[in-house]
Amino acid sequence: MAGTYSLAACLAEGASAGAEAAKLAGCGDGRIRFPEPQVEEYPEQPAQALFLVPHTKATSRAPSQFVDMQLDVSASGIELAVREGFKSVEHIKRYTAMGFGTDQGKLGNINGMAILASALGQSIEQTGTTIFRPSYSPTTFGAIAGADVGALFDPERYTAVQRWHQEQGAAFEDVGQWKRPWYFPRGVESMQDAVSRECLAVRNSVGILDASTLGKIDIQGPDAAEFITRMYTNSYLKLAPGKCRYGVMLKEDGMIFDDGVCACIGDNHYLMFTTTGGAAGVLAWLELWQQTEWPDLKVYFTSVTDHWTTATITGPNARKVLAKVCADIDLANDAFQFMDWRDGTVAGVAARIFRISFTGELTYEINVPAHYGRHIWEALIAAGEEFDITPYGTETMHVLRAEKGFIIVGQDTDGSMTPADMNMDWVVGKNKTFSFIGKRSLQRSDSVRENRKQLVGLKTVDGTQVLPEGAQIVFDPEQKIPMSMQGHVTSSYFSSNLGHSIALAVVKGGHGLLGKTVYCPLADGRSIAAEIVSSVFYDPKGERQNAE
Amino acid sequence: MPNNITRETPLHYFHKLSSHASSAQSPEIFNGQVEFALVVKEAPLSSFLNLRGNGSDKGFCSAVAEVLGVTVPTEPGTYHSNKDSSIYWLGPDEWLLFSCIDASNLEAQLRKALSGHISIVDISGGQTLINLRGDPCALAILLKKSSVYDFAAWPDADINAGRCAQTTFAKATAVVTNKADGSYDLILRRSFADYIAKWLLDAGQEFGCRIEA
The missing domain is CATH 1.10.10.1100 (BFD-like [2Fe-2S]-binding domain)
Known part of the structure; x- marks a missing residue:
């Protein structure tokens, strides 16, 4: 307890302070000239806790x-x-x-x-x-925080073509820690205008995409094919050197966790592509199963994501562009088929070319060691000039694959989707001798019930309306709140190739509801009507990727 | 190879940048007018191979040693080297080979010499080696800022051998090794190289730091 406490002492202290102040101001001699106030005193004890x-x-x-x-x-x-x-x-x-x-x-x-x-x-x-x-x-x-601020807050991962993208004025999108070109605006072009131009260029001539960020895992060992076959839902035991196959990986619960192409490079040697964001997780997943469950399988994994620069040229003129810079591969359709890969020389550099496609068009993914990344990129741009080769970014990539109904794991799936939900039963091997991860869970009663959310296409009744991604889907827009939620929109774009908006959605029992009209109530009170259609909007027979 | 083929190392766009002028290349920084306590020097393009195999198999180790002229380090966290090549221990069955021998040539020689369950992967395009030299005190502080690993606890390196650790560096990873001259070699992944270069210039700013080709 500090200071003066009792009332009498406080009054006396105040009086003498006043007299002292008066003296300093030139009045009086500092003595108190009035009698001390009389107040009742109470006995006090020291302060107690x-x-x-x-x-x-x-x-x-x-x-x-x-x-x-x-x-x-x-x-x-x-x-x-x-x-x-x-x-x-x-x-x-x-x-x-x-x-x-x-x-x-x-x-x-x-x-x-x-x-x-x-x-x-x-x-x-x-x-x-x-x-x-x-x-x-x-x-x-x-x-x-230390120095982890501003530009150093988190690593920005760049491909070897990053400076070219910057020089072209690309807008960038974060994909994991990577910076990827989102779209390449020309002049004052809006994003929608740029994306429409890029989309049309790919379908009508040729476009070029920096696909270097995709995860790449080199797999070697006498049990490589067996191991890969246990990880994917389909089989790789008979995949011959020079061939590629698309696969889907499930977690133990049977739900899709990553997808990509896996190529057979040679005897006991494979190259697995993963999604950009899933690369580290897939490598850890492979190591986990090999080290803890199947140490008897002789197989080694090495990340080669950073080693390769991947330039994807896609569109009806892609072969003509490649032919100008590559003389030592027979590019004829029957010699170098869809889902084949070849070693060759592109613009003077040893390259590995995969004929796989995420746009549905004739596509070559050209891989070179990243030191040559910018060289190969600029050589392809120069070779494609006469075809108005158009660099495009992730947004156009998303639109083009949605036109084809190709899923993006993590956008159209959310860790609760089986291959059947995605209408991809074709990718599940039925005759594999050994099980694959997630197989048993595909037979759970919940995995086979009829009312699961299933991937469908949505076509808005008014084709100019673009549904918001994440919008909830109901069957009766007049139903009182709480309405019965039937699903949600997972991907949605305006398709300049088709002239109307397109969307992918997951709807309860959706595979049996083709032709049904559904509604997306919006936050502003409006409700957008859309028809459930096939998730493949463009080239349903897949003829363009096999083009002569 | 045609001579119009340009190659870019991962730090190509950082050569001749310094903590004094990180946005523009300034010639006076490299003509001796400005003192730098820290110097980062990127090695020319070289070969990097990732090697997997059984380190307790004497045949495996002797075959690798035969090809490279360098014995395979089996002691955790160590490396061996000669003037052309280095072998860094990354794990009980994993090594990083760094060499001035052409990568495809080296891979072919190793495949010819080795048998059994092995893996050799050319990752030359995805790595770069930088040497970090300068004032010992500044070097020690820079490394302390950048990693939780206690590099100061390492014994001094031999001329052809030393310690290495694959560890966190800022928010990325690096293989860090000590050298007999007191400097450090760092092996970085290409996609993180820009970030680490910016980090080094920032962390080294108090001492003065420049990047050489």
Whole structure:
């Protein structure tokens, strides 16, 4: 207790301070010229500690008396700990959580330890304190953040073609830690105009995409094919060198977790492509199963994502572009077929070319060691000039694949979708001798029930309306709230190739509802009507990717 | 190979940048007028191969040693090297080979010499080696800022052998190795190289840091 406490002493102190001030101001001599006020005096004792306000009831029966406000520790809790036999203050801390908060007991621990001392019938000194850990003393955010701020907040991963993309004025999109060109606006072009131009260029002539960010895992070993076949839903045992196959990976619960193409490079040698965002997770997944479950399978995995620059040229003129820079591969349709790959030389550089397609068009994915990345890119741009080769970004890639109904794992799936939900039963091998991860879960009653959310296409009744991604789908827009949610929109774009909007959605029992009209109620009260259609909007027979 | 083929190392666009002028190349920075306590130098394009195999198989180790002229390090966290090549221990069955021998040539020689369950992968396009030299105190602080690994606890390196660790570096990863001259070699992944270069210029700014080709 500091300062003056009793009323009489306060009055006397005030009077002498006033007289002193008057003297300094030139009035009087500092003496008090009025009688001391008479007030009643009460006897006083020194201040006493009050750690717990007593109550007529026992602490455990009285209203809660909180001691540690951060973790709702009460006085009765401390007394209970003592009744339970705890004596050490560190044990009491762990039994009650007293002092475990971010303040480390700075606010309440003195009271708590005193209550504990009282309950133990000993002094506070005998009881002692708990060990205070950070952040008992405040730490600044700056000390925690360090130099991880601004451009260094998180790594920005670049492909070898990054500077070219920047020079062209690309808008970028974050994909994991990668920076990927989103679209390439020309002049003051809007995003929609740029994407429409890029989409039309691919379907009508040729486009070029930097696909270097896709995860790539080199797989070698005598059991490589067997191991890969256990990871994907389909079989790779008979995949010959020079051939590629598309596969889907499931988690143990039978739900899609990644997808991509896997190529047979040679005897006991494969190259697996993963999604850009899934690369590290897939490699860890392969290592987990090999090291913990199947150490008897002889197979090694090595990430080669950074080694390759991948330039994808796609469109009806893709072969003509490639032919100008590649002389040592027979590009004839029957010699180098869809889902084949070839080694060759492109613009003077040893390259590996995959004829696979995410646009549905005639496509070559040209891979070279990344030191040659910019060289090969600029050589293809120059070779494609006469065909107005058009660089495109991830948005156009998304639109083109949606026109084909190709799913993006993580956008059209959310960890609760089986291959059958995605209308992709064709990718599930039925005659594999060994099981594959997730197979058993595909037979669970919940995995085979009829009303699961299933992938469908949506075509808005008014083709200019583009559904918001994530919009909920209902069958009756007039239904009273809470409405029966039947599904949601997973991907939605305006398709300049088709002249109307397109969307992919998952709808309960959707595969049996073709032709049905559904509604997407929006936050502004409107409701957009759409028809359930096939998820393949463009070239349903897949003829263009096999083009002569 | 036609001579109109341009190749770019991962730090191509950082050569001749420094913590004094990170946005523009400034000739005076490299003519001796400005003192730098820290210098980052990127090695010319070289071969990197990832090698997997059984390190307890004497035949495997001797075959690799025969091809490279370097013994295979089996002690965890160590590397061996000669003037052309280095072998870094990454795990009980995994090594990183760094060499000035052409990658496809080296891979072919190794495949001819090795048998059984092995894996050799050319990852030359995805890596770069940078040397970090300078004032020992500045170097030590820079490494402390960048990684939780205690590089100061390493014994001094031999002329042809030393310690290596594949560990976190800023928010990326690097293989860090010590050298007999007191400098450090770092092997970075290409896609993270820009980030780490920016990090080094920032972290080294208090001492002065420049990047050489």
